[in-house]
Amino acid sequence: MFVPETLAIAMVMMITSTVCWGSWANTAKLTKDYRFELFYWDYAIGIFLVSLILAFTMGSTGGEGEGFLANVAAADQGNIVSALIGGFIFNIANLLLVAGIDLAGLAVAFPVAIGIALVVGVVMSYAIQPVGDPLMLGVGVALAIVAVILIGKAYGRLATGGEAVSRRSLVICVISGLLMGSFAPFVTKALTAGHALTPYSIAVFFTLGAFLCCFVVNVYFMKKPLVGTPVNFSGFFSAGAKNHALGVLGGFIWGTGTVFNFVAASLVGVAISYAIGQAAPMVAAVWGVFVWKEFAGADKQAKTYLTFMFICYILALVAIASAYNAAA
Numbered sequence: 609m610f611v612p613e614t615l616a617i618a619m620v621m622m623i624t625s626t627v628c629w630g631s632w633a634n635t636a637k638l639t640k641d642y643r644f645e646l647f648y649w650d651y652a653i654g655i656f657l658v659s660l661i662l663a664f665t666m667g668s669t670g671g672e673g674e675g676f677l678a679n680v681a682a683a684d685q686g687n688i689v690s691a692l693i694g695g696f697i698f699n700i701a702n703l704l705l706v707a708g709i710d711l712a713g714l715a716v717a718f719p720v721a722i723g724i725a726l727v728v729g730v731v732m733s734y735a736i737q738p739v740g741d742p743l744m745l746g747v748g749v750a751l752a753i754v755a756v757i758l759i760g761k762a763y764g765r766l767a768t769g770g771e772a773v774s775r776r777s778l779v780i781c782v783i784s785g786l787l788m789g790s791f792a793p794f795v796t797k798a799l800t801a802g803h804a805l806t807p808y809s810i811a812v813f814f815t816l817g818a819f820l821c822c823f824v825v826n827v828y829f830m831k832k833p834l835v836g837t838p839v840n841f842s843g844f845f846s847a848g849a850k851n852h853a854l855g856v857l858g859g860f861i862w863g864t865g866t867v868f869n870f871v872a873a874s875l876v877g878v879a880i881s882y883a884i885g886q887a888a889p890m891v892a893a894v895w896g897v898f899v900w901k902e903f904a905g906a907d908k909q910a911k912t913y914l915t916f917m918f919i920c921y922i923l924a925l926v927a928i929a930s931a932y933n934a935a936a
Contacts, residue, residue, distance in 0.1 A: 609673050609806055610666045611874050615932060618875045621868040622884040626925075628865025630718065630891025633709055635858030637900065642851040644706045645830045646844045650852050652699070652819045652826075654859015655866070659811040662867045667808025679809045684802040691810045694794030695817025700825050701725070701787035702818075704780050707834040711777035716759060716902075718892035719917065720778060721785040723756035726886040728789025730879045730928075736796045739877025740931035748883060748928035755920035758913045759893070762903070765910035780834060795870065796878040807870035814870075815863060876932045883928040890921040 612618040636647055663676040674682065701721075708717035727749050734745060760778070795814065798805045805813070830839050865885065873881035893914070896902040903910060 609668060609675060609808060610670045610871070611672045611807075612872060613875075615876065618872040618881075619884075619929065621872040622876075622881055625865035625869035625872070625881075625885040626887045627891055628861050628868070629722075629885055630888035631895065632858045632862040632865075633706070633718070633892065634895055634899075635854040635861070636706060636709070639851045639854050642847050642855075643833075643836065643839050643843065644710060645703075645826060645833060645839055646841075646847060647851070647855045647858075648703065648706065648826055649822060649844060650855020651859040651862070652815075652822050654856035655863035656812075656815040656819045656859075657856070658860045658863035659808075659815040659867055662864070663808040663812050666867075666871075667806060673806055676806070676808050676812070679806045680812075682803055683805045683809065687798040687801055687803070687805045687810075688813050690794045690798040690801075691805060691813035692817035692820075694791040694798070695814035695819075696821040697787055697794070698791040698814070699818035699821035701784045701791070703825060703829060704784035704787070704834075707829075708777055708781040708784055710835045712781065716762075716896075717777070717781050717784075718896075719759035719889035719921075720756055720781040721788060722886050722889045722892075723752050723759075724782060724785025725788030726752045726883055726924075728786060729792035729886065730789075730883045732789065732793040733796045733877075733882055734879040736793055737800055737877050737879065740880045740928075742931075744927050744931035745879060745883065748924040748926075748931065751920045751924035751927060752883075752886075755889070755917045755924065758917040758920065759889070762906065762910045762913035762917065765907055765913070792878055792882045795873075795882075799870070799873060799878060807874050808867065811863070811867045811870050814866070880928060880932050884925060887921055887925045890918060890925075893917065 612621060636644055639647055668675040668677070705717060705721050708721060730745060730749055734740070734742065795810055798810045799807065833839065869881050869885040897914065903914065
């Protein structure tokens with residue numbers, strides 16, 4: 609299988625994951641009259657398919673480690689269960705994130721939810737796999753917290769259509785972030801405990817867990833949605849090829865970033881890889897601000913908060929990346 613041999617290659621993979629994780633939600637915004645609960649079925653299929661494709665290509669060729677099928681056959685069953693649980697937790701968090709995007713927009717939902725996830729995920733992953741300098745990781749996490757506060761203050765400057773809606777959307781984003789950070793320790797365990805899974809094997813079972821979760825959690829949200837009225841599967845089958853293609857494409861984009869992040873973690877550790885990947889809010893905010901014009905009506909103070917949010921996320925990225933070299 610392919611694994612990065614140098615920090616430079618791992619950094620390219622982690623930055624790619626950042627771009628993918630911060631960009632996939634654009635496909636949801638490009639759909640027309642397609643509720644996110646229905647879009648999400650296409651998305652879940654996409655993340656599982658792309659993880660299988662990469663497992664049978666990058667994960668099964670090359671001279672390093674076990675190939676995908678051999679690894680699955682030999683790995684401890686507990687690690688497979690951990691990857692499935694991680695995917696299940698992620699899926700709940702991501703459904704809440706998409707609801708947050710509907711309510712608050714990309715420029716708000718991503719920084720709040722993923723910023724919180726970064727803090728939770730890094731701390732819990734580092735406790736299991738202490739790779740990297742804890743001081744530099746701590747600096748990066750602190751900067752991410754500041755960035756979350758700044759985007760929240762920028763959001764508060766906008767006229768969003770009512771205080772109750774704003775509060776509800778932020779609560780959804782916070783819960784999403786707490787859950788999103790909680791899946792990282794399960795990935796860490798699957799990557800390090802006993803006869804470990806390879807990153808490609810983890811990705812397959814992780815995305816399978818996410819897909820299976822849809823039959824429980826997404827079906828519930830279809831009946832009792834956080835946004836709008838209930839929907840049923842008739843809307844999925846009448847959605848049209850373009851909407852389905854965008855959903856699968858969104859899954860392919862996110863899934864590619866996830867596999868790359870897991871593979872990079874095999875060199876630098878999950879805490880560092882996860883933290884750099886979770887700089888995705890900076891990418892999402894760029895889309896939200898400059899493409900979707902979500903802050904077009906914002907005043908000067910809101911734009912100042914946004915500027916400093918970008919600066920804090922960039923500094924957080926630099927600090928976390930430095931943690932690997934500082935510990936070497």
